Amino acid sequence: MAEHFSFTHAPFDLLTKSQQKLFLDHLDIVYFPEQDHFIKQGETASLLYIVLKGLVEEFSEANQSIFAHYTNNDFFDIRSQFGSPCKHDYRTIEETICHTLPTEVFRDLLNSNAAFADYFQRDLAQKYAQLEAREGNKNLAEFILTRIDDSNVQPAMVIGSDVSLKTATKMMLEQKLETLIVEQDGLYGMLTGTDLLRAAVLDEQALDSAVAHYANYRLISIDQGDFLFNAMLAMTQHQIERVVVKNGDSIVGIMEMAHVLSLFSTHSHVIALRIARAKNIEELKKAAQTLNNLVENLTNNGIKIVFIMELLATMNGQIMKKLFELLVPESVQNQVCLMVMGSEGRGEQILKTDQDNGLILGEHLIWPEQQATLAEFSQHLLSFGYPPCPGQVMVNNPFWVKTSNQWHEQIEQWLLHGQSGDSESLMQLAIINDAHAVAGDKTLLPPLKQQIIDGCKGKEVMLSQFARIALQFGSPLNFFGHIKSNDAGLDIKKGGIFTIVHGIRSLAIEQGIATTNTLARIRELAKLRVLEQKQSQDLQETLQLFFWLRLEQHLTPHQQGMNLLDITQLTPNERDLLRHGLHVVKKFKSFLAHHFMIRDY
Amino acid sequence: MLFQRFLRPFDKIRAAKGPFAGLFTPCSVDEVVSIDCETTSLDPQSADILTIGAVKIRGNQVLTSQKLSLKIQPPKPINQDSIPVHHIRNQDTAGAMSLEQALPILLNFIGNRPILGYFVKFDITLINRYTELYYGFHLPNKPIELCHVYYKKVNTYYPDAWLDHKFETLASTLNVPIIGRHSALGDAITVALMYLQLQQGKRPKLM
Numbered sequence: 103m104a105e106h107f108s109f110t111h112a113p114f115d116l117l118t119k120s121q122q123k124l125f126l127d128h129l130d131i132v133y134f135p136e137q138d139h140f141i142k143q144g145e146t147a148s149l150l151y152i153v154l155k156g157l158v159e160e161f162s163e164a165n166q167s168i169f170a171h172y173t174n175n176d177f178f179d180i181r182s183q184f185g186s187p188c189k190h191d192y193r194t195i196e197e198t199i200c201h202t203l204p205t206e207v208f209r210d211l212l213n214s215n216a217a218f219a220d221y222f223q224r225d226l227a228q229k230y231a232q233l234e235a236r237e238g239n240k241n242l243a244e245f246i247l248t249r250i251d252d253s254n255v256q257p258a259m260v261i262g263s264d265v266s267l268k269t270a271t272k273m274m275l276e277q278k279l280e281t282l283i284v285e286q287d288g289l290y291g292m293l294t295g296t297d298l299l300r301a302a303v304l305d306e307q308a309l310d311s312a313v314a315h316y317a318n319y320r321l322i323s324i325d326q327g328d329f330l331f332n333a334m335l336a337m338t339q340h341q342i343e344r345v346v347v348k349n350g351d352s353i354v355g356i357m358e359m360a361h362v363l364s365l366f367s368t369h370s371h372v373i374a375l376r377i378a379r380a381k382n383i384e385e386l387k388k389a390a391q392t393l394n395n396l397v398e399n400l401t402n403n404g405i406k407i408v409f410i411m412e413l414l415a416t417m418n419g420q421i422m423k424k425l426f427e428l429l430v431p432e433s434v435q436n437q438v439c440l441m442v443m444g445s446e447g448r449g450e451q452i453l454k455t456d457q458d459n460g461l462i463l464g465e466h467l468i469w470p471e472q473q474a475t476l477a478e479f480s481q482h483l484l485s486f487g488y489p490p491c492p493g494q495v496m497v498n499n500p501f502w503v504k505t506s507n508q509w510h511e512q513i514e515q516w517l518l519h520g521q522s523g524d525s526e527s528l529m530q531l532a533i534i535n536d537a538h539a540v541a542g543d544k545t546l547l548p549p550l551k552q553q554i555i556d557g558c559k560g561k562e563v564m565l566s567q568f569a570r571i572a573l574q575f576g577s578p579l580n581f582f583g584h585i586k587s588n589d590a591g592l593d594i595k596k597g598g599i600f601t602i603v604h605g606i607r608s609l610a611i612e613q614g615i616a617t618t619n620t621l622a623r624i625r626e627l628a629k630l631r632v633l634e635q636k637q638s639q640d641l642q643e644t645l646q647l648f649f650w651l652r653l654e655q656h657l658t659p660h661q662q663g664m665n666l667l668d669i670t671q672l673t674p675n676e677r678d679l680l681r682h683g684l685h686v687v688k689k690f691k692s693f694l695a696h697h698f699m700i701r702d703y
Numbered sequence: 704m705l706f707q708r709f710l711r712p713f714d715k716i717r718a719a720k721g722p723f724a725g726l727f728t729p730c731s732v733d734e735v736v737s738i739d740c741e742t743t744s745l746d747p748q749s750a751d752i753l754t755i756g757a758v759k760i761r762g763n764q765v766l767t768s769q770k771l772s773l774k775i776q777p778p779k780p781i782n783q784d785s786i787p788v789h790h791i792r793n794q795d796t797a798g799a800m801s802l803e804q805a806l807p808i809l810l811n812f813i814g815n816r817p818i819l820g821y822f823v824k825f826d827i828t829l830i831n832r833y834t835e836l837y838y839g840f841h842l843p844n845k846p847i848e849l850c851h852v853y854y855k856k857v858n859t860y861y862p863d864a865w866l867d868h869k870f871e872t873l874a875s876t877l878n879v880p881i882i883g884r885h886s887a888l889g890d891a892i893t894v895a896l897m898y899l900q901l902q903q904g905k906r907p908k909l910m
Contacts, residue, residue, distance in 0.1 A: 106882045131765035133899035155880045197904050
């Protein structure tokens with residue numbers, strides 16, 4: 103006869119026949135209606151619950167937080183089986199049927215079956231290890247999230263501009279400083295050892311001449327209290343070794359790359375330096391190829407996805423810029439503008455994604471090798487590991503290389519077609535609206551974007567057509583609010599990311615918001631009161647969660663589809679977060695439909 | 704048959720001397736026994752019992768740890784038509800007990816608790832045939848028909864609905880997993896779970 107408990111899944115398949123019989127002889131079934139708070143914190147457990155059907159939530163009534171969800175074949179509460187009182191409360195979310203095994207029997211089984219006991223111990227040990235790892239990683243995460251304060255800033259020595267070269271050198275040696283701050287008429291400059299050498303050796307200045315002339319007055323500064331990470335980012339972006347730390351207007355100290363680097367255990371800056379110092383394409387390629395490892399490192403170390411995306415956007419931008427500078431003749435460089443679009447433009451790619459780029463040409467440009475050079479550019483990016491764009495939004499496609507005036511005409515045309523509901527044109531507008539200038543004359547881009555914003559102003563019908571695109575994919579939730587996915591997995595891009603990104607984009611165009619990053623747009627929209635505070639927080643968190651899930655999926659080796667998420671691979675906790683996120687998306691969709699007056703989507 | 708019905712009140716007197724006097728006392732515990740039999744045919748007057756599954760329900764618990772699952776040796780070979788339903792072949796009944804041996808175990812298990820079942824009348828009629836034969840009384844226990852409980856709960860809100868009482872439909876409407884369909888114990892457990900759902904859960908939604 104078929105038994106009423108299936109011993110096929112772990113860890114119960116480890117039990118021997120006689121142990122199975124003992125197990126079955128003591129197994130009961132219990133039924134709980136919806137919202138039944140059946141285990142209270144502090145109770146001593148007498149039963150081990152194995153969910154047969156339904157959904158149970160582990161939560162804490164005291165501080166209103168949710169810890170885990172248990173569904174079919176999950177069991178709880180292991181911790182309290184060994185005598186300690188239950189740490190949390192348990193309640194049913196839906197009607198739930200559980201098998202129950204008396205605690206004594208469970209303990210007997212653990213004592214008599216080493217492998218079975220091992221499973222639970224390992225399970226527990228693993229959980230603790232994960233917890234500990236998380237704590238351990240805090241060091242790194244904490245470091246990046248550390249704010250700049252007196253403890254990590256090197257003090258700055260401020261000298262007058264009339265101090266002589268000799269005195270300055272002496273001070274540096276005595277104070278063991280590498281840099282001095284020179285004050286001249288309220289202006290601050292930085293003086294390094296190299297500057298002194300240049301003055302004394304190359305320019306053969308007298309040793310008693312003033313240092314004023316040799317200090318560098320164009321300082322990049324960062325505010326005290328800002329994240330250490332941002333200091334790092336500033337140095338990477340400007341390719342410099344030091345930043346000045348300011349508190350309001352006064353200088354409080356200097357932050358050096360070498361100092362930061364000694365703390366930073368990931369190699370982001372090393373890569374950045376390699377990119378900056380690459381003298382030829384081969385070197386640049388090598389640097390580009392290490393990017394994925396960097397992302398993996400950062401993720402494994404528990405760095406927040408927002409920081410990873412920001413860092414990666416900077417890195418990718420640098421690579422594009424460097425390649426552009428290596429390939430395009432200098433005379434042409436400042437007459438054209440290279441822009442990246444799509445997720446790259448929004449600064450949201452988490453790994454190297456499709457190359458979405460275009461070029462704006464100056465009006466008086468003469469560049470005979472244009473086509474050949476641009477083709478080469480795309481080819482090199484491909485060899486760096488950036489797959490070609492399926493929609494051919496690339497500089498080797500003449501359609502995406504236009505002069506300023508041609509672009510204006512093109513946008514005019516798209517706006518015109520968009521008004522009659524041509525979704526193709528609307529998508530093109532969406533693409534160009536997310537553009538971000540990375541190299542060349544960056545002033546060429548903003549007029550184009552302004553044209554889109556102006557062109558859409560007050561055109562409610564068109565905006566509604568535009569926003570409708572965000573609603574075209576259904577939310578992967580079934581009638582009961584559970585996650586719906588087919589065998590291949592859940593398409594997180596269609597099911598969530600696209601809807602949020604495009605919906606927010608529509609709102610941003612409507613409100614004339616210029617930033618391209620979706621999270622920044624959400625914050626702007628909240629400021630303008632278009633989105634409610636709570637809604638904006640939910641959306642930001644959800645989007646970050648989706649990005650993180652997507653990244654996690656990309657990094658796992660056995661994975662075929664790019665955007666397909668394997669629900670079964672997620673822990674109950676993650677699954678629950680995902681479910682919550684999808685509900686946020688669903689709500690956001692009805693918000694969009696209401697806001698843009700879209701019917702029957 | 705009609706005549707026998709008038710004799711039922713005397714069952715208690717007749718059983719008082721026997722070992723089953725307890726059956727006729729009022730039920731003292733808040734428990735119900737869910738019961739299911741697999742048989743050789745669907746006619747309660749001629750069918751032979753092959754297996755009996757029974758399980759107690761207490762509060763919100765199905766006490767599967769105190770289950771009863773009895774294999775019975777039928778007096779004549781199993782009718783070939785029923786084998787595909789219950790999956791019990793003639794050779795499977797080897798070593799099974801006779802009904803005469805099984806009956807006391809079953810009656811002691813049930814005690815004075817109400818008997819729950821899906822089309823419970825069929826099972827009770829079957830058992831009564833044998834208790835009549837061996838002990839001269841019918842089961843005095845209060846029968847609880849799952850379909851009636853279901854009908855009562857649903858019909859109040861959907862008075863005009865045509866209710867499908869198929870076992871599978873019931874289970875899916877009540878959102879209860881089917882445990883070992885067409886094994887006596889499995890069906891008894893499933894019925895017990897459906898009963899608990901009806902007693903304590905929300906009113907089911909008809910699709």
